[in-house]
Amino acid sequence: SVPSAPTSSTEIQSDVRVRGAREHNLRNLDLTVPRDALVVFTGVSGSGKSSLAFGTLFAESQRRYLESVAPYARRLIDQAGVPDVDSITGMPPAVALQQQRGGRSARSSVGSVTTVSSLVRMLYSRAGQYPEGQSMLLAEDFSTNTVEGACPECHGIGRVYEVPEDKMVPDPTLTIRERAIAAWPTAWHGHQLRDTAVALGFDVDVPWQDLPKAERDWLLYTEETPHLPVHSRLTLAEAREAIAAGTEPTYSGTFVGARKYVLDTFANTKSAGMKRRVAEFLTAAPCPVCHGKKLKPEALSVTIAGLDIAEFSALPLHELMTLLEETVASAEKSAEADGTPAAPDGAPGEEISAEKLATTVRLGGGLIDRLRPIVDLGLGYLSLDRSTPTLSGGELQRLRLATQLTSELFGVVYVLDEPSAGLHPQDVTALMEILDGLKDRGNSLFVVEHSVDLMRHADWLVDIGPGAGERGGQVLYSGPTDGLAEVEESITRGYVFGGRGLESHEPRQAREWMRVEGIRRNNLRDASVELPLGALTAVTGVSGSGKSSLVSQVLPALVGDRLGRPAQEDEPAPEGDELLLTDEPEELDGSVSGELTGIRRVVSIDQRPIGRTPRSNVATYTGLFDHVRRRFAETPEARERGYKPGRFSFNVAGGRCPTCEGEGSVMVELLFLPSVYTECPDCHGTRYQSSTLEILWRGRTIAEVLAMSVEEAHDFFTEEFDIMRSLTALIDVGLGYLRLGQPATELSGGEAQRVKLASELQRSQRGDTLYVLDEPTSGLHCADSDRLITHLQTLVDAGNTVVMVELDMRIITAADHVIELGPGAGDDGGQVIAVGTPEQIASAGNTPSAPYLAAALE
Ligand code: ADP
Numbered sequence: 001s002v003p004s005a006p007t008s009s010t011e012i013q014s015d016v017r018v019r020g021a022r023e024h025n026l027r028n029l030d031l032t033v034p035r036d037a038l039v040v041f042t043g044v045s046g047s048g049k050s051s052l053a054f055g056t057l058f059a060e061s062q063r064r065y066l067e068s069v070a071p072y073a074r075r076l077i078d079q080a081g082v083p084d085v086d087s088i089t090g091m092p093p094a095v096a097l098q099q100q101r102g103g104r105s106a107r108s109s110v111g112s113v114t115t116v117s118s119l120v121r122m123l124y125s126r127a128g129q130y131p132e133g134q135s136m137l138l139a140e141d142f143s144t145n146t147v148e149g150a151c152p153e154c155h156g157i158g159r160v161y162e163v164p165e166d167k168m169v170p171d172p173t174l175t176i177r178e179r180a181i182a183a184w185p186t187a188w189h190g191h192q193l194r195d196t197a198v199a200l201g202f203d204v205d206v207p208w209q210d211l212p213k214a215e216r217d218w219l220l221y222t223e224e225t226p227h228l229p230v231h232s233r234l235t236l237a238e239a240r241e242a243i244a245a246g247t248e249p250t251y252s253g254t255f256v257g258a259r260k261y262v263l264d265t266f267a268n269t270k271s272a273g274m275k276r277r278v279a280e281f282l283t284a285a286p287c288p289v290c291h292g293k294k295l296k297p298e299a300l301s302v303t304i305a306g307l308d309i310a311e312f313s314a315l316p317l318h319e320l321m322t323l324l325e326e327t328v329a330s331a332e333k334s335a336e337a338d339g340t341p342a343a344p345d346g347a348p349g350e351e352i353s354a355e356k357l358a359t360t361v362r363l364g365g366g367l368i369d370r371l372r373p374i375v376d377l378g379l380g381y382l383s384l385d386r387s388t389p390t391l392s393g394g395e396l397q398r399l400r401l402a403t404q405l406t407s408e409l410f411g412v413v414y415v416l417d418e419p420s421a422g423l424h425p426q427d428v429t430a431l432m433e434i435l436d437g438l439k440d441r442g443n444s445l446f447v448v449e450h451s452v453d454l455m456r457h458a459d460w461l462v463d464i465g466p467g468a469g470e471r472g473g474q475v476l477y478s479g480p481t482d483g484l485a486e487v488e489e490s491i492t493r494g495y496v497f498g499g500r501g502l503e504s505h506e507p508r509q510a511r512e513w514m515r516v517e518g519i520r521r522n523n524l525r526d527a528s529v530e531l532p533l534g535a536l537t538a539v540t541g542v543s544g545s546g547k548s549s550l551v552s553q554v555l556p557a558l559v560g561d562r563l564g565r566p567a568q569e570d571e572p573a574p575e576g577d578e579l580l581l582t583d584e585p586e587e588l589d590g591s592v593s594g595e596l597t598g599i600r601r602v603v604s605i606d607q608r609p610i611g612r613t614p615r616s617n618v619a620t621y622t623g624l625f626d627h628v629r630r631r632f633a634e635t636p637e638a639r640e641r642g643y644k645p646g647r648f649s650f651n652v653a654g655g656r657c658p659t660c661e662g663e664g665s666v667m668v669e670l671l672f673l674p675s676v677y678t679e680c681p682d683c684h685g686t687r688y689q690s691s692t693l694e695i696l697w698r699g700r701t702i703a704e705v706l707a708m709s710v711e712e713a714h715d716f717f718t719e720e721f722d723i724m725r726s727l728t729a730l731i732d733v734g735l736g737y738l739r740l741g742q743p744a745t746e747l748s749g750g751e752a753q754r755v756k757l758a759s760e761l762q763r764s765q766r767g768d769t770l771y772v773l774d775e776p777t778s779g780l781h782c783a784d785s786d787r788l789i790t791h792l793q794t795l796v797d798a799g800n801t802v803v804m805v806e807l808d809m810r811i812i813t814a815a816d817h818v819i820e821l822g823p824g825a826g827d828d829g830g831q832v833i834a835v836g837t838p839e840q841i842a843s844a845g846n847t848p849s850a851p852y853l854a855a856a857l858e
């Protein structure tokens, strides 16, 4: 028979075709983009880029993958949601690298997320130098997270918890009845402990300091928990009389020493509030056995190049690479000089076997290959032991990106979320090379980006818009970047082809100068800066130069101290373990001089979440939800039923759904798979009881209000001025597309930051605040950045002072004063290398920012 021509379905399709995409705000859009290319998705915030790249393309690829590997995962897929799209063809398997939202584990580190640590442990196990007579250890013996490796004293935490007497008993002039032992519980349990102390023969009515030391120590430190009959509320003398008289005891009580109470409660309580309370009495000190290195002594005795694995992991990665290169080179040399092996690290004594040398070369070489892309992406200043919660979202994403580079995958699509975030223009060039490398290896790249440089570098540009939310969701342009020049409707066009942006800005004169001297923090070593009050200052410099250390860490703390009040903490207090596990560097030094004329508050508007649970959201954070609840409570129907504003809260019992306790979702445990959250079967995600939902305000239920976007709410609440103030501020910072009830945990760092900014903008301005912002424009389209800067200028015009970290040179031109840190990253940075107006920095010409700033000023 005659062979038939291949049908179209067997032809290899060289592009990805999307038909009828309707996820979130996408307007039934069709799109065709090439494979094996760098495709950049752009558009204003809320236009639908993520809904398309992540919510549709990646989600569909993920769904197919799950379906092919695990038919039983059907339920999981249903719960994760199937993207609303008619068809997608030609989509290769996808790997998504999204900026992390919400919490991260304090136990993960640069070494663990890049998986470099496991290679390092192998290297120490097989190629390390062992002290004479010590047998070889396994790789697990070098892990702080295993029973085999962890320090037996602190169990791999590196710290030990102490409960010092002066914390448990802050005021020794008090008697026990007057609550001298502050660490003991309050209320009935506290009374019971006091009564049992009396029954045990302690005098609870003399000042603590007058009790004999042996008694004080026993009360605080005993591990015994005697159970005995007690008489309620008596003094020691009265109790003795009662016993002598044979009076019936009131009840039986159990005594617990204060230290034991604190430690047991800290370890076992399920209540976050209790945990936080007892944590107050704990102090963490470095472990006396491992000195904070977290490993058992045998593991720490093994060295490479004279360093134990903890010291090795604390080196900046670029130094680590140099050290490994030297180690490998010398091992190679020794191996060649057959028969006369020498220790590669110069350590005398041990004869190194040929096998060990070969292992050093092989594993060391592998490590170098892993580290190179990380260093190339501008992260050479990090160390393997740096914990991930101290990294910015952008740093974490770049680490993941670098890890992908060594995975040798090909034929996949990488879906990335603003990989340029946190990068100085000088570092963006390195990023482009990395992306090109992935592409050359036969992969496709779908990148959501705001960097104009990356747009120009793209093979293909997809512009979504024209506006946000309902006013977006359409493909305005899809094609090679040059073609965008013809698309009048596109807001992006003006920025890519120049000729548009911020109006030229005449720098303001400072009202006064504040001087901060002797700054020590991370890589800042005795730095000094002068900041103009009543002006907008931009702090710039290459990644890792010390900008965040200065602006987010030092300034709010020092100025807050000087003002005698801490910087306003927007962040919910850390809880329990988190509280004690944070790897905050202890050192923070410096002094503020000069008159702080007109500054009464410091407010740090950072990218940390506005809440750690889905219970906080935009409406609760800005306070507008209080007003909304009051409106519902004021309706005749609510008054008739006696519903108070609290009835309309999903955070307290009453009107909320009892099944999910107002969360709207419940957790489902799945066999073999991580548990997932699924819509609550009783309230169907509305969070409320049906009776609460019977109350309508202007025809809407409270749940319907929470489901509105800020813009919809703005149309709905027109005459309600208290509510409108918050809504207008949210729209002003470009967040009109957020839903009022959108959980805090779903917001990106940039969105959280803008919610905080909006909360400030809605206050009446007294012009007495120092605002500090870390990269406020990250995650923003140029048009959104312009709007944001305009608002910051308004704050400054009202008399406030703004200091911000900024990397977009176009935005820096709008500052009154610029401070550039550098010259390099980590130990190569930390110095002020230029100060002045944007023009002065640009024309000095000898710093990393100067040429880019000069270009932006043209
Ligand atoms: P971009 O990535 O361009 O900033 P998004 O794709 O995140 O935009 O958002 C586009 C629209 O979809 C916005 O109106 C946003 O509020 C809405 N949206 C985003 N995530 C969700 C969600 N999980 N549920 C409902 N609507 C959403």
Ligand code: ADP
Pocket: 381, 382, 383, 386, 390, 522, 523, 541, 542, 543, 544, 545, 546, 547, 548, 549, 550, 583, 584, 585, 825, 826, 827
């Ligand atoms: P930038 O903001 O300019 O990118 P950073 O201030 O974040 O720079 O970092 C400056 C230096 O301080 C880097 O070497 C970085 O690794 C180090 N560093 C920053 N934060 C911490 C931290 N929490 N713990 C330890 N080192 C830190």
Ligand code: ZN
Pocket: 151, 152, 153, 154, 155, 156, 158, 159, 287, 288, 289, 290, 291, 292, 293, 294, 295
């Ligand atoms: Zn220890």
Ligand code: ZN
Pocket: 657, 658, 659, 660, 661, 662, 663, 664, 665, 680, 681, 682, 683, 684, 685, 686, 687, 688
């Ligand atoms: Zn429910």
